[in-house]
Amino acid sequence: MGEALPAHIERNTAMSSSNSSSRSLASALTRRQVLATGIATAALSASGLALAQKPTGRVLRVGHQKGWLSILKGRGTLEKELAPLGVTVTWTEFNAGPVQLEALNVGAIDFGDVGEAPPIFAQAAGAPLVYAGATVPRPKLEAIVVPKDSPIKSVLDLKGKRVAYNKGSNVQYFLAKLLEKNGLKYNDVQHIHLPPPDARAAFQKGAIDAWIIWDPFLAAAQKTLDARLLLDASGVVNNRAYYFTSRDFVSKNADVLKIAIRQINDIDTWASKNKTAAAAELSAVLGLDKGITELYLNRSEFGVAPVNSAILAEQQRIADTFFELKLIPKKLNLLHAAPVDLG
Numbered sequence: 001m002g003e004a005l006p007a008h009i010e011r012n013t014a015m016s017s018s019n020s021s022s023r024s025l026a027s028a029l030t031r032r033q034v035l036a037t038g039i040a041t042a043a044l045s046a047s048g049l050a051l052a053q054k055p056t057g058r059v060l061r062v063g064h065q066k067g068w069l070s071i072l073k074g075r076g077t078l079e080k081e082l083a084p085l086g087v088t089v090t091w092t093e094f095n096a097g098p099v100q101l102e103a104l105n106v107g108a109i110d111f112g113d114v115g116e117a118p119p120i121f122a123q124a125a126g127a128p129l130v131y132a133g134a135t136v137p138r139p140k141l142e143a144i145v146v147p148k149d150s151p152i153k154s155v156l157d158l159k160g161k162r163v164a165y166n167k168g169s170n171v172q173y174f175l176a177k178l179l180e181k182n183g184l185k186y187n188d189v190q191h192i193h194l195p196p197p198d199a200r201a202a203f204q205k206g207a208i209d210a211w212i213i214w215d216p217f218l219a220a221a222q223k224t225l226d227a228r229l230l231l232d233a234s235g236v237v238n239n240r241a242y243y244f245t246s247r248d249f250v251s252k253n254a255d256v257l258k259i260a261i262r263q264i265n266d267i268d269t270w271a272s273k274n275k276t277a278a279a280a281e282l283s284a285v286l287g288l289d290k291g292i293t294e295l296y297l298n299r300s301e302f303g304v305a306p307v308n309s310a311i312l313a314e315q316q317r318i319a320d321t322f323f324e325l326k327l328i329p330k331k332l333n334l335l336h337a338a339p340v341d342l343g
Contacts, residue, residue, distance in 0.1 A: 057086040060256050063100040063109035064093060068267055070285045078263050087256055096195070098168055101127055101244070110249040111260060114242050115170035115214070119337065120319045124328035129337055131307040131315070132245045133261040135268070137238035140299040142171050142214040144178075145227035147203070152210060152230065155182040158189050161209035164202055167193040171212040173318050174233050176325060181236060186325055203227070214239075216288055219295040238314060243304070250340065258306075265304040272302035312338055 060082065064070060070093075072078055079089050094100045097114035101122035104112065111132065119129055144163075146152045152161065155178060165171045176186055192199075192208055196217045202208045204225060213221065221227040233239050243264065245257055271278035279293040286293065312334050319332040 057088065058253060058256065059110075060087055060089045060253070060260065061108070061110045062089060062091050062260075063103050063112035064091060065096065065100070065113060066093065066286055067113065067282070068264060068271075069113055071267055071281055072263060074285070075267075077266075078260060081259055081263065082256060085255065087253075096166075096169075098122070101129065104129060104244065104246055107246075110253075111243065111245050111257065114244055116237075116240055116242065116315070116318055117168055117170050117173050117322075119242060119244060120315065120322055120332065121168050121328060123319070123332055123334075123337055124322075124330060128247045129244045130247050130250050130339055131242055131312065131337055132250065132257050132339065133243035133264065133304050134307050134311050135241045136301045136303040136305075137240055138301045139233035139235070139237060139239045140301075141218070141232075141296070142174055142212070142239050143218055143232035144210050144212050144230040145203075145218065145221055146210050146230050147206070148226045148228045150209070150228065155179070155231070156184070158210060159184060161189055162192050162207075163189045163210045163212060164192040164194045164199040164208040165212040166195050166199070169214075170237075170239055171214060172327075173321065174237050174239065175212055176321055178233075178236050200225070215296040215300070216282075216286060216292055219292045220288060223289070223292050223295065240311070240314070242307075254340070261304060261306060268302040268304050271297065306341070307339055309338075 060078075062069065062073070064073070073091050082089060092103070092109060094103070094112075097112075097118040098121065100109065100112040100114060101118055103109045105122065105125075105127040119131070122129055144158075152158060158179075163175065165175060175189075179186055179188060192202070194202060194208075196213060199208070199211050199213065200217070200221065203211045203221065210230065211221070211227070218229075222229065243261060250257060275294070275297045279290055279297050282288075282297070283290040283293045315337075316332075316334040319328070319334060322328045323331050
């Protein structure tokens with residue numbers, strides 16, 4: 001484990017914005033860069049989305065990562081249900097949640113999926129996001145892994161070690177709360193900020209001591225790198241996924257968003273009852289071996305619902321933690337991102 005880090009890996013700093021969009025997500029989260037770097041505009045241009053060509057009538061512009069929204073797109077059921085309402089749907093694929101949220105802020109998309117942490121950084125940067133829906137807690141879908149022969153056996157063994165994770169993602173919050181729960185300070189570990197592809201490469205080379213990652217990257221590491229799971233997020237954080245929109249869009253299209261959330265939940269419900277078929281479909285979408293998606297789905301929880309006050313309180317705790325750690329520049333009030341019909 002003594003191999004030096006590759007030259008492009010920086011400790012406690014974000015990746016260079018000249019890297020690919022998957023790498024730039026690690027740097028897009030400091031202060032107001034989420035809004036200022038223009039990554040979203042470039043991503044939209046690359047995807048072929050013509051901003052000037054707007055269909056007549058109402059439009060739901062979905063920004064999605066590869067996953068359940070890709071399956072929804074492939075099935076075409078959302079378009080069919082929205083058509084009688086005069087609503088058309090467009091789809092743009094992104095590599096990461098932070099870039100999606102930047103696209104929301106510049107008015108390029110109306111709806112998307114993201115983890116727990118990126119909305120906090122985006123709100124701190126002034127993005128007008130509103131939480132449209134949330135999954136049930138899924139703590140087993142993120143974990144710390146170490147090489148199979150690593151001497152690291154407990155969280156306390158991480159002290160002083162090189163721990164890699166994607167800056168601004170859900171796993172950054174997991175790490176903060178895990179260290180706190182075990183009596184360690186946030187800076188008791190060496191923070192190595194890497195997007196998943198680079199972290200995987202560093203893990204393979206022995207350039208890091210531990211990797212905090214989420215599924216399906218987690219399952220892929222277990223299946224193909226023989227990574228040993230130190231522990232998952234159970235009992236530490238909830239690890240929900242969120243669906244977001246803008247204040248302006250929800251004020252005019254609440255009916256559209258309700259249909260979208262219900263259809264996403266329908267797919268979740270189907271997957272919970274048909275895991276083998278769901279693993280095959282997700283395998284095709286993600287380009288991963290079916291054994292990897294089966295491992296992922298077999299430890300997942302399923303269900304999507306509107307955000308209520310209790311769920312928003314969870315996000316408030318994340319925001320408060322990030323402010324205390326000086327990861328965001330100001331204290332946030334999550335009610336500013338609450339849906340109009342907050343329960």
